Amino acid sequence: ADPGDVVIAISGSGNSPNVLNGVRAARIRGATTIGFSGFDGGRLESLVDIAIVVNNHVMEQVEDVHLLLGHVITTCLRQAGTQQDTVMEAVRMHSGALAR
Numbered sequence: 001a002d003p004g005d006v007v008i009a010i011s012g013s014g015n016s017p018n019v020l021n022g023v024r025a026a027r028i029r030g031a032t033t034i035g036f037s038g039f040d041g042g043r044l045e046s047l048v049d050i051a052i053v054v055n056n057h058v059m060e061q062v063e064d065v066h067l068l069l070g071h072v073i074t075t076c077l078r079q080a081g082t083q084q085d086t087v088m089e090a091v092r093m094h095s096g097a098l099a100r
Contacts, residue, residue, distance in 0.1 A: 003030030008073070010066055011035070012059050014042020023047045036069060038062030 001007050007026040011019040014037030023033050023044065035048035038056055045051040054065045 001026040001029045001031035005029075005031040007031045007033050008070075009033060009035045009044060009048060010037075011042065011044050012038045012062050012066075014039060014044035014053070016044075020044060020047060036066045038066075 005026070007023065009019045009023045009026075014035070020043055023035065024047065026033055027047070032050075033048040034050045034052065035044040036052050036054070037044045038054045038059065039062070040055075041051060041053040045053055052069060054062045056062050056065075
């Protein structure tokens with residue numbers, strides 16, 4: 001990751017060590033970080049710039065929502081090109097129903 005990049009981290013529990021380490025590395029390098037997690041958000045919630053927590057304790061349902069969010073972000077990227085500010089605004093708008 002480099003400054004200006006956006007890194008999306010996905011962890012059902014929010015506590016996956018490899019994901020947390022990746023977020024830490026991305027932040028050190030200046031990337032903007034978005035975290036998808038479930039349950040109570042785990043440690044990932046406090047590590048990322050934008051936390052999207054699926055407040056549910058059924059892992060399969062958490063993963064389904066994460067998949068849906070991936071599709072939303074892909075659609076936003078297609079519509080916005082690669083303009084980071086536009087993409088980040090779209091993520092913020094769409095995450096309101098799920099984020100705490």
